[in-house]
Amino acid sequence: MVHDLLSIKRQLAGPGLLMGVGPIMTRISIKFPSVRDDFLHIYKNYPLYDGPQIIDYYLSVHAKNVYRRYLRPQVTINTLMNDDFVPLPESMGLLSVEMGMNWQVAFGCKTHVLFHSGVVEKNGIGLIIPAISGSGKSTLSAGLAYDGWRFFSDEFGMLDAQTGDLFPYPRPVSLKNESIAVMKDWLGNDEPFSREFEGTPKGTICYLRPPASSLEKMHEPVKPRVVIHPVYSPNAKSDIKPLTETMAFFRLVRSSANYGDIGAPAFRALAKIAKECVSFEITYSSLEEAIRLVNKIIDENVE
Amino acid sequence: MHEANATFNLSSTAVFKITNAAGFLWEHMDDAHIIYDTRSGHSQALNDFAREIFDIIEDKPCSLPEILAALELILERPIEDDLKQQILKTVAEFDKMGLIEPVKSHDENV
Amino acid sequence: MSKKNRPEKNLDGDQNLLLQVLRKPQIMGKLDTQGWNQVLFDAHILKLRARLAHDAETLGIWPALPEKVQQILTNAKIDTASRQRKIMWEMNRVGRALYDFKEKVILVKGAAYIARNLRCAGGRDSVDLDILVAKKHLDIVENHLFLAGYGSQTLDDYDQQYYREWAHELPPLVHPSRLVEVDVHHTILQVTNKLSPKIDLMINASQELDGQFHTLCNEDMLLHSIVHQFVDGSLKSSLRNLLEQHDMIEEFGEKPGFWTNFMDRAEALKLGRPVFYCLRYCEYFLNTSIPDDVMVWAKKYSPGRGVLKLMDLMVFRTMIPFGVSDGVKRSKWTDFLSTNGLYIRSHWLRMPPMMLFTHLSRKFFRRLFRRQT
Numbered sequence: 001m002v003h004d005l006l007s008i009k010r011q012l013a014g015p016g017l018l019m020g021v022g023p024i025m026t027r028i029s030i031k032f033p034s035v036r037d038d039f040l041h042i043y044k045n046y047p048l049y050d051g052p053q054i055i056d057y058y059l060s061v062h063a064k065n066v067y068r069r070y071l072r073p074q075v076t077i078n079t080l081m082n083d084d085f086v087p088l089p090e091s092m093g094l095l096s097v098e099m100g101m102n103w104q105v106a107f108g109c110k111t112h113v114l115f116h117s118g119v120v121e122k123n124g125i126g127l128i129i130p131a132i133s134g135s136g137k138s139t140l141s142a143g144l145a146y147d148g149w150r151f152f153s154d155e156f157g158m159l160d161a162q163t164g165d166l167f168p169y170p171r172p173v174s175l176k177n178e179s180i181a182v183m184k185d186w187l188g189n190d191e192p193f194s195r196e197f198e199g200t201p202k203g204t205i206c207y208l209r210p211p212a213s214s215l216e217k218m219h220e221p222v223k224p225r226v227v228i229h230p231v232y233s234p235n236a237k238s239d240i241k242p243l244t245e246t247m248a249f250f251r252l253v254r255s256s257a258n259y260g261d262i263g264a265p266a267f268r269a270l271a272k273i274a275k276e277c278v279s280f281e282i283t284y285s286s287l288e289e290a291i292r293l294v295n296k297i298i299d300e301n302v303e
Numbered sequence: 304m305h306e307a308n309a310t311f312n313l314s315s316t317a318v319f320k321i322t323n324a325a326g327f328l329w330e331h332m333d334d335a336h337i338i339y340d341t342r343s344g345h346s347q348a349l350n351d352f353a354r355e356i357f358d359i360i361e362d363k364p365c366s367l368p369e370i371l372a373a374l375e376l377i378l379e380r381p382i383e384d385d386l387k388q389q390i391l392k393t394v395a396e397f398d399k400m401g402l403i404e405p406v407k408s409h410d411e412n413v
Numbered sequence: 414m415s416k417k418n419r420p421e422k423n424l425d426g427d428q429n430l431l432l433q434v435l436r437k438p439q440i441m442g443k444l445d446t447q448g449w450n451q452v453l454f455d456a457h458i459l460k461l462r463a464r465l466a467h468d469a470e471t472l473g474i475w476p477a478l479p480e481k482v483q484q485i486l487t488n489a490k491i492d493t494a495s496r497q498r499k500i501m502w503e504m505n506r507v508g509r510a511l512y513d514f515k516e517k518v519i520l521v522k523g524a525a526y527i528a529r530n531l532r533c534a535g536g537r538d539s540v541d542l543d544i545l546v547a548k549k550h551l552d553i554v555e556n557h558l559f560l561a562g563y564g565s566q567t568l569d570d571y572d573q574q575y576y577r578e579w580a581h582e583l584p585p586l587v588h589p590s591r592l593v594e595v596d597v598h599h600t601i602l603q604v605t606n607k608l609s610p611k612i613d614l615m616i617n618a619s620q621e622l623d624g625q626f627h628t629l630c631n632e633d634m635l636l637h638s639i640v641h642q643f644v645d646g647s648l649k650s651s652l653r654n655l656l657e658q659h660d661m662i663e664e665f666g667e668k669p670g671f672w673t674n675f676m677d678r679a680e681a682l683k684l685g686r687p688v689f690y691c692l693r694y695c696e697y698f699l700n701t702s703i704p705d706d707v708m709v710w711a712k713k714y715s716p717g718r719g720v721l722k723l724m725d726l727m728v729f730r731t732m733i734p735f736g737v738s739d740g741v742k743r744s745k746w747t748d749f750l751s752t753n754g755l756y757i758r759s760h761w762l763r764m765p766p767m768m769l770f771t772h773l774s775r776k777f778f779r780r781l782f783r784r785q786t
Contacts, residue, residue, distance in 0.1 A: 052446035054481040080457065110491035111484055245332035246348050253346060260344045261495035264328060267339040267346055271330040343502045404509060407624065
């Protein structure tokens with residue numbers, strides 16, 4: 001592993017820096033100094049390598065030409081995976097990096113069943129939080145992570161279909177709009193946050209580094225025990241609704257990006273979760289409320 | 304683009320069979336039977352009634368009138384029109400999803 | 414091949430580690446980390462990772478591979494298996510749609526290899542389902558597919574007209590709930606191509622697969638692959654295509670009478686030149702076992718020295734893409750010209766020159782337009 005900042009920057013600017021997150025090793029090169037700074041701030045505490053590692057994905061963050069590098073700087077990325085990303089202004093370079101890495105995992109990872117979901121763990125209890133965008137799953141995952149849970153991911157649940165284990169893939173949390181202030185309040189400390197990126201197609205975006213204690217255990221899996229589908233609704237009364245096994249099963253299928261590719265083992269693994277875990281839908285209007293509901297479900301259903 | 308839900312013509316004489324019994328995986332949930340077709344990669348929920356129809360065809364290839372007759376035996380009463388329509392729909396759906404298929408003339412005596 | 418006639422060595426690409434692994438998969442057991450990164454990178458670009466997984470498993474050396482390599486190759490293996498499964502399922506659905514159609518439906522390319530479980534299907538990344546029917550049956554087949562819910566993807570009028578008048582297939586059909594492209598062909602080359610082989614011969618010689626579908630006979634299957642690469646294709650996936658031919662030669666070549674039939678067939682269909690290229694480059698890149706007398710026969714169809722030299726140069730450049738990690742510095746421009754030069758060349762064989770001009774410029778302007786919007 002490398003720790004010396006100068007050599008890290010040199011790697012990142014040149015041939016590429018190796019970064020391991022959970023089961024995935026990426027070689028990243030970034031040609032823009034400002035984007036390198038954003039990157040190194042949000043990925044502080046992540047394991048970085050310069051030594052011999054076998055590489056999963058290559059990500060290059062560069063300018064298309066001299067004009068795009070110096071005169072009207074624009075960040076282009078290449079994931080080597082049929083991407084077609086719109087170049088972004090240099091000031092939003094970190095977004096490109098994150099989109100590129102998400103793309104590579106979403107389309108490249110087939111060894112694990114991927115859920116579009118957050119995952120956290122406490123006392124050996126794995127909690128899956130699958131949801132569509134806007135349901136608040138990132139905020140809820142991050143809120144739990146900074147409230148005593150171990151953070152696995154806010155975006156990619158990774159399940160080993162053979163063993164039934166969930167694996168951490170603790171990338172920075174992607175927060176949008178109102179949830180940024182909510183999380184800054186929650187932590188009472190701005191250091192783990194990135195700059196706020198305003199005017200993106202999804203509004204304002206800000207990244208949050210997961211707790212260092214979660215990063216230290218990024219290779220320790222857990223068994224899933226509880227599945228909670230959050231529904232954020234600003235004016236609604238909070239509610240807990242149990243799901244039938246069949247509903248739980250089909251919702252998991254729908255949230256999985258590669259269920260169809262993996263085939264029979266994924267079918268068995270998801271059916272096992274649907275039958276053996278407890279599954280609920282919660283409706284909530286604030287982060288405190290959501291966390292109270294999660295704890296209530298755990299207390300009442302898991303010994 | 305033609306309609307996505309176009310179905311095949313179901314003639315009353317067509318004999319249906321299940322060709323892929325070995326390729327189906329089943330999971331029994333609290334309120335449904337889930338069938339996974341390893342060829343298509345699709346999973347579908349069958350309620351008890353649909354499962355019954357599936358079992359009849361699985362026992363032995365049969366035509367629509369034969370399916371209806373078998374169900375009348377099980378239910379111990381004649382099948383009224385509403386239910387009949389539902390059965391036809393279920394069989395058509397099985398065909399559309401590829402769970403069953405019409406027997407070809409040259410292997411009709413399977 | 415006598416030494417004098419071999420392509421000159423060391424036109425970079427020859428020393429490429431991936432090529433060495435493809436020739437002799439056993440060496441996968443001995444690669445170090447750096448070697449693996451080179452091989453995996455190139456194999457990713459050339460879509461050959463699943464092929465490596467397949468080779469390692471077939472040889473029984475899979476357990477000896479580093480765990481991380483197994484993980485990376487497993488991604489590719491699952492991905493490819495899933496695509497193959499999708500194609501086989503699409504074939505099942507097309508079979509259902511054509512339930513009433515009693516004439517020959519011939520699977521070609523990937524679907525045929527997978528359905529017949531040929532060696533070249535192992536780890537092969539296929540995406541479309543290609544079928545071939547007699548031209549007089551095109552309308553009825555298309556109709557059956559429409560009735561079963563297939564539709565043609567939105568193409569503008571020019572594209573539609575191009576397909577119908579000049580191409581060797583219908584505009585691609587897709588079922589909206591499965592999204593696998595089904596290409597219905599009535600011949601195997603553009604109708605404008607002067608080499609257009611006599612498709613009736615191929616249809617008549619096809620062999621039955623399962624009561625519903627046929628495939629081309631072995632000789633025609635290999636010829637089709639050759640035509641696809643050396644006459645028709647863009648050569649962007651050259652190495653994969655060449656491997657496919659290599660596998661077929663190794664598998665079919667063992668069958669009695671194959672080579673005699675193959676040579677007759679190539680002559681009857683006037684495909685001597687592309688066959689010569691295939692054998693030359695298979696032997697050179699992949700050490701394919703080709704009988705000496707076949708090689709001697711093929712040389713009759715070689716172009717003159719100058720053209721051959723040029724072809725060698727271009728083919729070498731297209732086999733291994735630029736930007737690979739083997740440390741050889743190559744000019745991106747010559748690589749670009751080779752790939753696209755061959756693209757234009759194979760188009761040239763396909764369309765009358767004036768049409769070629771309008772087609773390419775339309776493509777060019779459309780791309781420009783897309784970029785701006």
